[in-house]
Amino acid sequence: MILGLTILSIGIFNGLMLSFVFLNKRMPNPYMGLFIMAHCFLLAKFFDDFIPFNDQFIFLETVADLMGWFIAPLLFFYTKGYLNKRFSHSTHFLFVLILIVGDIIYGNLSMESMQHTFMMSLVIVFQGLIYLGILFKDVKRDKWLSAICSLYFLKLLSILIYQTLPIENNLSHLIIPISIIPMIGYITYKSIVNSNPVVVTSIKKRKNAPIANREVFENIQEIVESTELYLNPNIKLIDLSKELGVSEKTISQAINECTGENVNLFINRYRIKTAERLLIEQSRNITIDAIAELSGFSNKVSFYKAFKKIHAISPKEFIEAKTTEC
Template sequence: METTINIWIMLFFAFAIQSFILATLFFLKRKGDRIANSIFGVFLLLFSYNQIFNCAYWSNYQGDYVEHLSFTNFIPWVSYGPLLYIYIKRVLKQSPFTWKDARHAIPIVWVFSVFGRFYFLPYDVKLKIAADDTYENYVNWWPIPREYMVYTVTILMIVYVIKIYGLYKKEKVNVTEPQRLWVKSLWLCFTGYTFIFILYMLLIYLRLMTISNDYLIGYGITFFIGIVTYFSFMQPNIFSGTISFPFTKYKNNGLSSSLVTEMKNKLLFLMESDKLFLDNSLTLDVLSEELNLSRHHTSQLINEHFQVNFFEFVNNYRIDEAIELLKDQKNTLNINQIIYAAGFNNRTSFYNAFKKKTGISPKSYRKIHKKTS
């Protein structure tokens, strides 16, 4: 079959390369949450591969080793939802991974349990399998029959669309409006991609597929890459997690300007005079009670007037406190003791916040200050 290339395939391929470049930028960016950036980098690499796979399919490419591509499209399909969920969870909650997060690896483990043996077969063996149509000897279709695997993938995408939305609704109050815009844009794009995927499979089921319909998946991937590209070039701070979009005030917020000024002053007093941040059990709900405001309005006050989320706001005070303790020559506390004395309740959060603000570790900071004193 002759290879054919048209303007659409060229466009899709160009966006695949663009996605690869963006993924590389996320991998290389040193500032900000490098783990979150790496997760999103993997996500973009899979989008890039998925688009290249599609281009090879649409162009009827029959080059050397093309059989190695067989069934590999399932890898990105089952990985998109889990990767995006873990990335967004990291952005919204800024929390370290736990063993519970390992369950999101189940889909990719499932795919490799089905196709793993086939993936690593020599090329000539794969050619013979394709010619004889003996895939069942090397592919483990149990417990889901071959004809239902794509439907399972579709259900998986829908599940993660719902899970990501639930996570966003629960945690959006803890982040700034620009971060919410970024996360919401990603969720909407993934929801759109899932809808296109469902429509694509429905057209196949109803035997209404045409060459123009066949490009539906490509359109979805291209749009997603385009959105990420826009954010990357218009707001490059997304790589460091500190997006700074100019954003509108909360509508119908119920807070008058005089009340905002009063609450802002009260908040500063609580943090600077009462040092409320030293309580390592401090939460947004607790702070809301101290201010006699709703959780939403407290978050709004911090987001709009300090341009950070609740956790960053509190941790900034805690890091300043830790710095003072590290600089105090009479202080005999070790670093582990300083962590809790400054209000942190775990070592990981402290080290991440400290390095983000100072660029060095607490131990190095203490050594440098002792030398200069």
């Protein structure tokens, strides 16, 4: 019992402290903080297997159950934010709301709490697998995101094992926590290393832009990201104009008002984001010239210039810094 309580306590304490770090306003992607916090509540729920909750703490189980429905969407939000891709919050929250309502209705109709817990656990696993399937195309080329999703898949697997295998002793209740704690530790460390400060800046500026320009800017983002126009080294403003069916002046104005940047820098940020991943993953197997070309730059000089403008360091210094952090 002492071992189990110690493991849970360490996991919850570390998780909560690190989730607050990610929820700090200066962090670019707060969804990871919420993702970790939701798992902390899930860990807290397992205290009841060692020390039964009294009425004062029974609310923790309710909160943990509710937050369990948000874990998969939060992973989705984090992944899309990390890749700087657009997504709709409302659709996913509506899906979660439907699941919560179904949980409440089934809970009231079910005669046995164990049966209710088993069925809802299966639904949560199914929900998680759906989101992993949706994210597969986005994460398969990114080692960092692939690792997160793989660890999350192992957690889903631990839920199935916990719900289907007979529980022989208290340590059996640690099956799920043991899958969560390493995931939190890995995600926390790697999220700090790979966080991208560009995302927050553009979101903040976008809120102050006129509604019409914001809509144009969102359309620009969607086209650029879905077609990966930035990988074309010869892309010009007129090409964006033809794709969107709006004037070049409107595009320039929308980008400037929503990001405070010109079109060239806006496109280069996407290229540099691609280059960052290649530098981290393939730096030993590929030349800087090749990375520049694969990222959409016409030559190494323009790549170096854009990289230093955005990061204030050279690509070589960037690799050295990442190597030191690892």
